Amino acid sequence: MDSYKPVQILLVDDNPDDVLITQRGMERSHVANTMHVARDGQEAIDFLFRQGQYGPDTPRPDLILLDVNLPKANGLEVLERIRDNRELAAIPVIMLTASDRDEDVLRSYQLGSNTYIQKPVEFEKFLHALEVFGQYWIVIAKLPNAA
Amino acid sequence: MERFSAIRILLVEDSADDIEIMRRALGRCNVPTQMDVARDGQEALDYLFGREEYVAATVLPPDFILVDINLPRLNGIETLERIRACQDVAIATIPVIMLTASSRQADVIRAYRMGSNAYVSKPTDYEEFVDVISDLAEFWLTIAKLPRAA
Numbered sequence: 001m002d003s004y005k006p007v008q009i010l011l012v013d014d015n016p017d018d019v020l021i022t023q024r025g026m027e028r029s030h031v032a033n034t035m036h037v038a039r040d041g042q043e044a045i046d047f048l049f050r051q052g053q054y055g056p057d058t059p060r061p062d063l064i065l066l067d068v069n070l071p072k073a074n075g076l077e078v079l080e081r082i083r084d085n086r087e088l089a090a091i092p093v094i095m096l097t098a099s100d101r102d103e104d105v106l107r108s109y110q111l112g113s114n115t116y117i118q119k120p121v122e123f124e125k126f127l128h129a130l131e132v133f134g135q136y137w138i139v140i141a142k143l144p145n146a147a
Numbered sequence: 148m149e150r151f152s153a154i155r156i157l158l159v160e161d162s163a164d165d166i167e168i169m170r171r172a173l174g175r176c177n178v179p180t181q182m183d184v185a186r187d188g189q190e191a192l193d194y195l196f197g198r199e200e201y202v203a204a205t206v207l208p209p210d211f212i213l214v215d216i217n218l219p220r221l222n223g224i225e226t227l228e229r230i231r232a233c234q235d236v237a238i239a240t241i242p243v244i245m246l247t248a249s250s251r252q253a254d255v256i257r258a259y260r261m262g263s264n265a266y267v268s269k270p271t272d273y274e275e276f277v278d279v280i281s282d283l284a285e286f287w288l289t290i291a292k293l294p295r296a297a
Contacts, residue, residue, distance in 0.1 A: 089259075089260055090256050090259035091259075092265070100292065105292050105293075105295065106236070108294075109242070109294040110239070112262060115264060115265070115287075115291045116291060116292045116293075116294075117290055117291060117292065118292050132285055132289070132290045133286065135282050135285075135286075136282050136283060136286035137286075139282070140267055140279055140283060141266060141267055142250060142255050142266045142267065142268055143266075144252070144255050144256040144259045144260075144266075145252055145256075
């Protein structure tokens with residue numbers, strides 16, 4: 001990143017344990033980030049489209065971490081909404097999910113997810129995956145800065 | 148990864164120096180990789196679609212593709228467009244990572260909009276370049292799940 005502004009991450013996950021682990025993993029990756037959490041697909045859509053409880057000043061995320069199995073609207077539906085919207089279309093979306101079904105993996109890539117991470121069951125492995133993710137996606141990759 | 152065969156990578160790059168750096172950096176990874184090189188976008192498409200010099204070759208689709216933006220004949224963005232427009236899901240869904248000297252935001256946004264999976268600027272310093280490739284490879288080879296068309 002060229003700037004020192006913290007990276008804004010939207011995490012969409014309904015499992016409170018996984019939310020905690022993800023937050024902890026991102027702290028460990030030593031990259032300045034602000035994490036916003038949406039607990040289901042509809043809340044994610046509200047956050048992204050600045051509707052419902054989210055006002056016009058809601059930040060645009062630089063990266064989205066998206067679970068597949070979510071209440072109200074699932075991750076693939078959220079992904080479709082993002083890719084269909086011109087302002088949101090370029091935001092990298094990383095599927096971070098317990099599902100390892102080949103159909104979910106392929107469908108995610110087909111709908112335009114940038115990558116797919118299967119959540120490791122083991123705590124330490126999960127943290128390690130997040131550390132590698134942070135190093136690569138936040139330190140190495142250049143993110144679109146539509147502003 | 149659950150598989151035992153080498154990860155196949157297609158590098159689309161016209162700079163001989165950069166190709167050499169990539170080979171070295173990938174050689175440092177713990178995961179076995181097999182890298183093929185196309186020197187421009189047109190050759191990359193010929194490789195993927197089994198045309199021209201690749202007509203008789205039985206090349207399996209690569210697991211992921213690294214593409215430079217500035218290339219002779221067909222540039223990286225155009226190449227990406229053709230890959231994403233392909234009717235064959237096994238080709239259309241291959242992760243494509245732009246690896247390029249350009250860090251212009253316009254190129255970055257365009258690449259993501261066109262469906263590139265990630266965008267990485269090539270550092271000019273050799274050691275940094277090798278580190279970047281190692282981190283990139285660690286993420287894509289050990290953490291990410293790659294698409295497998297049925």
